[in-house]
Amino acid sequence: MILPERAIKAVLKWSSGIVAIVTSPLCFLLFSHFRWFGRFPVVQWNGWYLFETVVCVICALLYVFQKWPMSSLMIFMLLFAHFVYWGWHFWRFVLVSGYIAIPFTGLCTVCVWGVYLHRANSAIAAE
Numbered sequence: 001m002i003l004p005e006r007a008i009k010a011v012l013k014w015s016s017g018i019v020a021i022v023t024s025p026l027c028f029l030l031f032s033h034f035r036w037f038g039r040f041p042v043v044q045w046n047g048w049y050l051f052e053t054v055v056c057v058i059c060a061l062l063y064v065f066q067k068w069p070m071s072s073l074m075i076f077m078l079l080f081a082h083f084v085y086w087g088w089h090f091w092r093f094v095l096v097s098g099y100i101a102i103p104f105t106g107l108c109t110v111c112v113w114g115v116y117l118h119r120a121n122s123a124i125a126a127e
Helices: 005-033 047-064 072-093 097-126
Strands: none
Touching: 005 047, 005 072, 005 097, 047 072, 047 097, 072 097
């Protein structure tokens, strides 16, 4: 069964940003708990990591569905804080400096996604 183009666009509209937001925490979990990557320390995955990630996903969903009451600058500052937080964890615990690119790439992806959503929502509102 082939999905209609409209349904595919709707799913891709919100899922790409959500995936970019949760990629850093998931990669950190992978790198810190599994010994496939060498001598990384095992980090206790505590409730704060999950809470912070869930809050970011909820905020992103509010933004997608245009229920977010704050300015774009505030959204960027919160996303920047999210990725700095995870970048700090990568820098601290994952001793291979190339892995710091994961949160940086996530931040860039989410910023492009936010601009796309803003333009798409503005075009819909103009119609």
